[in-house]
Amino acid sequence: MSLSYDGRRFRALGGGDGAYAEYRQRGNLVWAEFEGGHVVRGTVTGTCDAGGVLRLAYTMVLGGGEVIAGHSTSTPQWHGGTLVLREVWERYGEHAATGVSYLEEVVLEKSTS
Template sequence: MLDFDGRRFRAEGSTAVAVYRQEGDLVWAEVSGGEVLRGSVTGLRDDTGTLHMGYTIVLAGGELVCGRTVNTPEVAADGRVRMREVWQRYHPRPESGTSYLDEVV
């Protein structure tokens, strides 16, 4: 099963980088850079390797964003990981969507 510890990811179109840590099935990340002053994501990896996480992010403009996400990893031919992220934002503007996180090597 995929180990996330020490892996770095960036969302498409963003300069913010998330650095992941893992102990067993507990997975968390610290996010910063570009439009993100500081953010954290914490959750669990299930039996299929999918991550179920909650997040809080403070943006450079002072906006606080919180929500949840389900990230499904895929390993590319070159060994890098790409995660399909299905997210729900609760605050300040509730919405949902799908985005992709690409591993930064």
């Protein structure tokens, strides 16, 4: 497996509403926690294949109290040197929906002090 997600941070392409996720990885197991914007708390857990494709289940609680659950498949792509995940997702239950989202890696600036 050449692409590791461990320690990488992602947010919606273009900044979104401020929510971001920090991924962890051990072998092919991948997980992340996310919050910010309209998301009070969210998690994803799943697997990563040899090509870096993520298959994840997710849950989140939104600011209005809605509880959302679903699954996604995220395919890594490189855009101008930035790692972008093309995320095909499906939500279950009363908030059922499907769609495609794009997540961009956020590289933290190193402090010079």
